[in-house]
Amino acid sequence: MSDLIAARSLFGTSLAFHIVFAAIGVAMPLFMVLAEWRFRRTGDPVHLELAHRWSKGTAILFAVGAVSGTVISFELGLLWPRFMVFAGPLIGMPFSLEGFAFFAEAIFLGIYLYGWERVGPRFHLASGGLVALSGAVSAFFVTLANAWMNQPAGFALVQGKAEQVAPWRAMFPPGWAHEVIHVLLSCYAATGFAVAAIHAFYLRGAPRSAFHRAALGITLGVGGAAALLQPLSGDYSARAIALSEPWKLAAAEAHFETGRDVPLRLGGLPDVETRTTRFALEIPYGLSLLAFHDPHAVVQGLDAFPRDAWPNPLLVHLAFDAMAGIGLLLALVALAGALLALRERAVPTHRRYLAAVVIAGPLGFVAMEAGWLVTEWGRQPYVIHGVMRTAEAVTPVGNLSLPLAAFVLLYLVLAFTVGVLLRRQIAHAGDAARPVTEGGR
Amino acid sequence: MTLVDLLGGVILVALMAYALLAGADFGAGIWDLFASGPRKEGQRQLIEHAIGPIWEANHVWLILVVVVLFTGFPAAFSAISVTLFAPLVLLLIGIVLRGAAFTFRAYDERGDLVQRRWGALFSAASVLAPFLLGLLVGALASGRLRVNPAGLPRSSALDAFTPFTFATGLLACAVFAFLAATYLTVEAEGELREDFRRRALIAGVAVFATAALALFLSSDEAPRVFSGLTQHGLSIVLHLATAAAALGAFAALLRRRPRLARACAAGQVVLIVLGWAASQYPYLVVPDVTLASAASPLKTQVALLIALAIGAATLFPSLYLLFRVFKGERPLALSDKEPPRRG
Numbered sequence: 186m187s188d189l190i191a192a193r194s195l196f197g198t199s200l201a202f203h204i205v206f207a208a209i210g211v212a213m214p215l216f217m218v219l220a221e222w223r224f225r226r227t228g229d230p231v232h233l234e235l236a237h238r239w240s241k242g243t244a245i246l247f248a249v250g251a252v253s254g255t256v257i258s259f260e261l262g263l264l265w266p267r268f269m270v271f272a273g274p275l276i277g278m279p280f281s282l283e284g285f286a287f288f289a290e291a292i293f294l295g296i297y298l299y300g301w302e303r304v305g306p307r308f309h310l311a312s313g314g315l316v317a318l319s320g321a322v323s324a325f326f327v328t329l330a331n332a333w334m335n336q337p338a339g340f341a342l343v344q345g346k347a348e349q350v351a352p353w354r355a356m357f358p359p360g361w362a363h364e365v366i367h368v369l370l371s372c373y374a375a376t377g378f379a380v381a382a383i384h385a386f387y388l389r390g391a392p393r394s395a396f397h398r399a400a401l402g403i404t405l406g407v408g409g410a411a412a413l414l415q416p417l418s419g420d421y422s423a424r425a426i427a428l429s430e431p432w433k434l435a436a437a438e439a440h441f442e443t444g445r446d447v448p449l450r451l452g453g454l455p456d457v458e459t460r461t462t463r464f465a466l467e468i469p470y471g472l473s474l475l476a477f478h479d480p481h482a483v484v485q486g487l488d489a490f491p492r493d494a495w496p497n498p499l500l501v502h503l504a505f506d507a508m509a510g511i512g513l514l515l516a517l518v519a520l521a522g523a524l525l526a527l528r529e530r531a532v533p534t535h536r537r538y539l540a541a542v543v544i545a546g547p548l549g550f551v552a553m554e555a556g557w558l559v560t561e562w563g564r565q566p567y568v569i570h571g572v573m574r575t576a577e578a579v580t581p582v583g584n585l586s587l588p589l590a591a592f593v594l595l596y597l598v599l600a601f602t603v604g605v606l607l608r609r610q611i612a613h614a615g616d617a618a619r620p621v622t623e624g625g626r
Numbered sequence: 627m628t629l630v631d632l633l634g635g636v637i638l639v640a641l642m643a644y645a646l647l648a649g650a651d652f653g654a655g656i657w658d659l660f661a662s663g664p665r666k667e668g669q670r671q672l673i674e675h676a677i678g679p680i681w682e683a684n685h686v687w688l689i690l691v692v693v694v695l696f697t698g699f700p701a702a703f704s705a706i707s708v709t710l711f712a713p714l715v716l717l718l719i720g721i722v723l724r725g726a727a728f729t730f731r732a733y734d735e736r737g738d739l740v741q742r743r744w745g746a747l748f749s750a751a752s753v754l755a756p757f758l759l760g761l762l763v764g765a766l767a768s769g770r771l772r773v774n775p776a777g778l779p780r781s782s783a784l785d786a787f788t789p790f791t792f793a794t795g796l797l798a799c800a801v802f803a804f805l806a807a808t809y810l811t812v813e814a815e816g817e818l819r820e821d822f823r824r825r826a827l828i829a830g831v832a833v834f835a836t837a838a839l840a841l842f843l844s845s846d847e848a849p850r851v852f853s854g855l856t857q858h859g860l861s862i863v864l865h866l867a868t869a870a871a872a873l874g875a876f877a878a879l880l881r882r883r884p885r886l887a888r889a890c891a892a893g894q895v896v897l898i899v900l901g902w903a904a905s906q907y908p909y910l911v912v913p914d915v916t917l918a919s920a921a922s923p924l925k926t927q928v929a930l931l932i933a934l935a936i937g938a939a940t941l942f943p944s945l946y947l948l949f950r951v952f953k954g955e956r957p958l959a960l961s962d963k964e965p966p967r968r969g
Binding site: 241244245247248249251252253254255256258259260261262263266267269270271272273274275277278280281282283284285287288289291292293294295296298299300303304347350351352353580581582588591592595599602606609610 | 678679680682683685686688689690692693694696697698700701703704705706707708711714715718719721722723725726728729730732733734783922923925926929930933934936937940941944945947948951952
């Protein structure tokens with residue numbers, strides 16, 4: 186294995202692992218604080234129990250997110266030192282502000298988790314609110330750094346070096362808004378559906394459980410709303426990318442030849458040799474409509490760009506279709522849930538609907554990983570688009586397959602353990618209407 | 627004083643905070659490993675109780691160091707990452723295992739074999755991580771890590787592992803164990819307090835021993851550190867102050883004044899970090915990378931300082947709140963005459 190491939194595999198594995206926990210760290214505190222808020226308003230002990238259970242799950246998942254995020258902050262230098270020499274002064278702003286958001290998250294999560302008996306109810310609820318807020322702020326800042334890699338800004342390139350550095354302009358590169366919105370919505374949608382699926386699974390066995398109904402109400406409420414908004418955000422992103430990163434859109438849509446009246450290709454296998462896509466389902470005018478809201482619009486294909494600057498359309502296209510397909514499916518499940526809930530004025534608990542939620546559960550995270558792959562693979566062969574190739578950024582340190590193997594093993598062990606621990610947590614949850622004593626000063 | 631020095635100062639302060647806070651959490655893990663005697667379980671419970679709410683916040687200081695380093699001194703971040711690749715990877719594995727194992731143990735509901743194994747992993751990783759941190763610091767100061775102007779390493783991957791860096795690794799373990807034991811002496815009550823008071827005294831002796839070993843080895847292996855530690859006028863003052871803090875901590879421990887001992891121990895650690903920084907100033911990686919040579923453009927330095935000021939304005943009140951909630955009404959008090967702690 187070449188060191189470049191090993192470095193990309195290690196960084197990719199680390200991020201793929203971290204993204205799941207980071208997203209949960211954004212959304213889960215919101216669910217937990219909403220449950221506590223319901224309890225404070227209604228005095229319903231079921232919501233208190235829910236807040237307790239969810240906060241324990243959050244504690245486990247947040248800890249894994251924190252340590253896996255630490256690995257990534259070091260790996261930036263360990264694997265991509267030349268990238269960091271160039272980019273550090275430019276993307277350091279969002280990263281340092283993210284550091285403080287992370288501080289706030291860790292501090293108030295500590296107060297929230299261990300402070301049930303030590304601080305007053307309002308302070309406790311407010312701490313939870315701050316955890317949820319700072320989680321979202323962290324995701325916001327980190328996504329800004331990724332947006333900069335896609336569309337670098339805030340400097341002039343002089344003989345391979347960044348001159349006239351403008352860090353605040355680099356912090357908000359073109360395209361930051363659509364990427365940030367898409368990422369934040371995906372955190373709430375993916376986590377919401379995943380947690381809803383667990384509770385839907387138990388509801389199938391115990392349809393009257395107030396605990397699982399309450400849980401489903403909050404997770405599907407937030408996650409479903411995000412899933413319904415996500416196609417709109419996706420449309421905004423697609424139109425923005427059609428103008429600003431046309432190579433990425435071309436690869437994602439398996440679109441080789443620049444032209445007008447471009448069809449939308451669903452599925453299929455793009456072949457860079459023949460510049461065709463086999464087995465795709467074509468929807469006439471689809472891509473022109475999606476990208477420019479005009480059936481006859483000209484859409485740039487990969488042929489508009491030098492061959493050695495193409496991303497791999499096979500990977501990008503398949504990842505894109507997985508993301509968009511699942512996104513639409515989740516939006517449909519959310520819509521059906523909303524209609525059922527409106528009709529019955531209650532959390533929907535039809536067996537078939539619950540089955541649909543259980544199936545949709547893990548898919549949100551699949552879509553999230555796929556979407557991240559679209560933006561990363563779609564930027565290749567560059568690490569900083571148009572400025573630095575990934576191959577130029579890699580560390581001169583050799584034998585990278587060794588740390589790769591070590592970290593893959595570590596992540597497998599962690600994932601397995603987290604699974605076992607959460608199972609144990611969930612197995613105890615909501616099975617008893619045991620008396621709950623409320624602590625306070 | 628230039629902006630570059632100011633940014634270097636921020637890194638130094640963040641490192642001190644990391645040593646004082648996260649260092650003590652690592653040290654507590656070391657005492658978890660060496661829990662013994664009739665109150666073994668009591669010791670472990672106190673440790674878990676003491677670090678549970680705060681360890682994640684304490685850990686973030688390291689992230690802050692990394693972020694300020696790669697924003698303010700990108701060339702140094704790159705040079706350190708390249709030359710210290712192997713120990714950094716090991717450190718990361720230690721950090722991941724420590725954090726994950728602690729949380730898994732704290733949140734697992736049955737007190738069975740599995741949970742004890744998490745405990746063992748937590749304490750083993752709590753020795754590995756600070757040892758590697760000390761080793762990294764020793765390697766940075768040693769002058770053996772060489773990089774050329776393009777940031778390529780000119781030294782071998784094994785140059786970080788020498789008797790001197792092993793000694794600094796052991797020193798870090800001893801210092802963190804000493805800090806943790808003095809902190810825990812404040813937080814414990816009754817016989818547990820005596821347990822940790824004794825441990826603090828033992829660890830204090832280990833700090834002296836490992837520091838002497840590191841100093842002895844530095845004359846040969848890290849001459850710049852040795853001369854920095856022994857010849858500059860300022861560093862002599864620093865040494866005297868460090869020695870005074872150490873003696874103060876011992877005296878306070880012997881006279882059963884835990885809060886005073888904690889303050890002296892913390893002062894001692896701050897002075898040790900300061901002494902290291904002074905001995906290698908203005909180098910980030912001795913002898914090829916300085917603060918000035920690695921610094922990012924001026925505009926980034928200014929922007930970073932603004933971001934740090936904004937961040938600090940949110941951070942310090944929050945931190946104070948955290949410690950007030952979990953470490954009593956007077957989290958920073960020196961005096962041992964106090965009203966009884968809340969239950």
